[in-house]
Amino acid sequence: MGANDIDLILQQTVNAVALGGTYALLALGLAVVFSIMGLINFAHGELMTIAGYVLMYCGIAGVPFVLGVPLAVASAMLAAMAMERVAFRPVRNASGATLLVTSFAVAMILQVLFQNLISPRSQPVIVPDLLGHSITIGGLVIGVNKLFAIAATLVMLVALETFMTRQKHGIAMRAAAEDFAIARLMGIRANTVIAAAFALSGLLAGVAAVLWVSQRASVDPLMGFTPVLKAFIAAILGGLGSLRGAVAGGFVLGFIEVLLAAFLPSDWQEFREPIGLSLVVLMLVLRPNGLIPAATLQAQKA
Amino acid sequence: MASLLALENFKVRYGAVEAVRGINLDIRKGEVVALLGANGAGKSSTMNGIAGLEPVAEGRVLFDGQDITDLPPEEIPVSGLTLSPEGRRVFSTLTVEDNLRMGAYGVRDGAVIDAARKRVFSLFPILAKRQGQYAGTLSGGQQQMLAIGRALMCNPRLLLLDEPSLGLAPLIVEQVFGLIATLRDQGVTIFLVEQNVAGALTIADRAYLMSSGQITRHVTADEMRTSGSMVESYLGSQ
Numbered sequence: 353m354g355a356n357d358i359d360l361i362l363q364q365t366v367n368a369v370a371l372g373g374t375y376a377l378l379a380l381g382l383a384v385v386f387s388i389m390g391l392i393n394f395a396h397g398e399l400m401t402i403a404g405y406v407l408m409y410c411g412i413a414g415v416p417f418v419l420g421v422p423l424a425v426a427s428a429m430l431a432a433m434a435m436e437r438v439a440f441r442p443v444r445n446a447s448g449a450t451l452l453v454t455s456f457a458v459a460m461i462l463q464v465l466f467q468n469l470i471s472p473r474s475q476p477v478i479v480p481d482l483l484g485h486s487i488t489i490g491g492l493v494i495g496v497n498k499l500f501a502i503a504a505t506l507v508m509l510v511a512l513e514t515f516m517t518r519q520k521h522g523i524a525m526r527a528a529a530e531d532f533a534i535a536r537l538m539g540i541r542a543n544t545v546i547a548a549a550f551a552l553s554g555l556l557a558g559v560a561a562v563l564w565v566s567q568r569a570s571v572d573p574l575m576g577f578t579p580v581l582k583a584f585i586a587a588i589l590g591g592l593g594s595l596r597g598a599v600a601g602g603f604v605l606g607f608i609e610v611l612l613a614a615f616l617p618s619d620w621q622e623f624r625e626p627i628g629l630s631l632v633v634l635m636l637v638l639r640p641n642g643l644i645p646a647a648t649l650q651a652q653k654a
Numbered sequence: 655m656a657s658l659l660a661l662e663n664f665k666v667r668y669g670a671v672e673a674v675r676g677i678n679l680d681i682r683k684g685e686v687v688a689l690l691g692a693n694g695a696g697k698s699s700t701m702n703g704i705a706g707l708e709p710v711a712e713g714r715v716l717f718d719g720q721d722i723t724d725l726p727p728e729e730i731p732v733s734g735l736t737l738s739p740e741g742r743r744v745f746s747t748l749t750v751e752d753n754l755r756m757g758a759y760g761v762r763d764g765a766v767i768d769a770a771r772k773r774v775f776s777l778f779p780i781l782a783k784r785q786g787q788y789a790g791t792l793s794g795g796q797q798q799m800l801a802i803g804r805a806l807m808c809n810p811r812l813l814l815l816d817e818p819s820l821g822l823a824p825l826i827v828e829q830v831f832g833l834i835a836t837l838r839d840q841g842v843t844i845f846l847v848e849q850n851v852a853g854a855l856t857i858a859d860r861a862y863l864m865s866s867g868q869i870t871r872h873v874t875a876d877e878m879r880t881s882g883s884m885v886e887s888y889l890g891s892q
Contacts, residue, residue: 524756
């Protein structure tokens with residue numbers, strides 16, 4: 353193996369960590385909400401899209417990117433909490449199927465609103481030139497946007513880990529995820545913990561949206577759909593409802609996609625997605641409950 | 655003495671099934687009262703209804719004169735009543751320390767929480783040793799101690815214990831009953847569901863016998879002293 357091969361592998365590893373990190377953040381957002389209230393929120397992608405449009409409008413209004421980013425993230429958080437209050441609270445105790453269909457409805461309503469009120473077409477988003485640059489480390493040429501994505505993912509994961517294991521409210525969220533009824537018996541408010549789960553998922557979707565838009569410099573009404581579908585696959589792969597599993601699933605999926613794109617022979621490239629998904633299915637055959645199953649699932653099995 | 659907990663025509667339903675069919679009982683401050691009966695008699699449903707885990711279909715729950723019938727479960731511990739549920743239900747993915755912290759979730763004053771933790775650790779020294787361990791890795795007896803300890807963290811005036819001795823080794827069962835006596839001596843009023851009738855009768859001041867969702871018999875303190883064995887045979891004959 354020559355120096356060039358090693359460079360290529362390292363290069364693709366950076367790409368995979370950057371992409372996988374974004375999937376991990378999205379999958380975490382799905383997992384946080386699922387673990388608390390059993391809802392697979394397909395409208396999670398629309399939280400990304402909202403954050404993307406806020407970034408776009410900030411660019412148009414001349415708001416600097418460093419201010420646009422927190423505004424975009426905050427808007428995704430607020431949108432997530434509003435979604436919970438308006439759409440999900442009334443059906444909170446309904447079956448999983450009802451919750452799922454509700455989330456599809458929310459997603460479609462928002463998509464139609466984006467198409468009619470903003471534009472059905474892709475809109476450019478102004479991102480700083482710096483994000484388009486790349487830096488050279490050794491023999492590696494790494495895009496600044498990739499480094500930004502990796503750094504942002506790391507910061508988010510460390511902050512979330514600290515919140516979930518050290519802060520009273522984070523611990524309460526884990527308690528509620530394991531046994532919601534008993535958590536309430538401790539005095540943990542159902543409304544508060546569910547609203548907090550949505551706010552957290554909005555925060556994660558907002559950060560993921562900033563990273564996604566930074567790579568593409570555009571936003572369209574369906575922007576959130578594909579990454580959230582991938583994040584959903586990642587969350588299942590990791591073990592639905594398990595937070596560590598969601599992170600692991602996100603990174604594994606990122607690696608599968610990037611490595612297949614880089615190393616699959618060109619004749620095979622058009623089959624990249626099905627091959628990647630087959631690998632996911634194979635892993636699920638071997639580990640049906642995911643890479644790191646949720647505790648509640650283990651409890652049910654025991 | 656004033657009544658601390660009173661149930662009036664208290665009913666709990668699961669769909670069309672009436673698990674608790676209009677019971678009346680009251681518990682006075684400082685008492686240990688046992689609720690005894692066969693499986694499916696409605697004992698746990700009664701406990702869950704009082705603590706808010708199950709909605710009360712009809713009737714009233716009065717705690718210290720205050721109507722708590724329709725309070726959501728998260729507001730009930732704040733008022734001074736808490737349940738150590740059947741099957742322990744500790745948070746297995748949280749550490750012992752964090753389980754206790756959750757027990758004191760509604761308590762704002764850090765000094766009060768520290769004092770409650772000290773008290774729990776003095777009652778259960780083993781929990782102090784296992785503080786950093788995940789609750790899921792504890793033995794059954796230790797998990798039961800943690801469940802009771804967690805309930806004590808909010809300094810309840812009334813502690814509901816649902817089957818605290820279930821599934822425990824005889825030696826541990828003895829410890830649990832000894833602990834209940836200690837708690838009573840510390841001024842905690844206790845309402846206890848037990849399948850271990852003999853054990854429950856050794857510590858209870860009074861007992862209610864329950865069958866098919868109804869209270870079929872009230873054993874007063876005097877009767878307990880004179881005819882505890884009669885209660886056992888009564889239950890044994892069911």
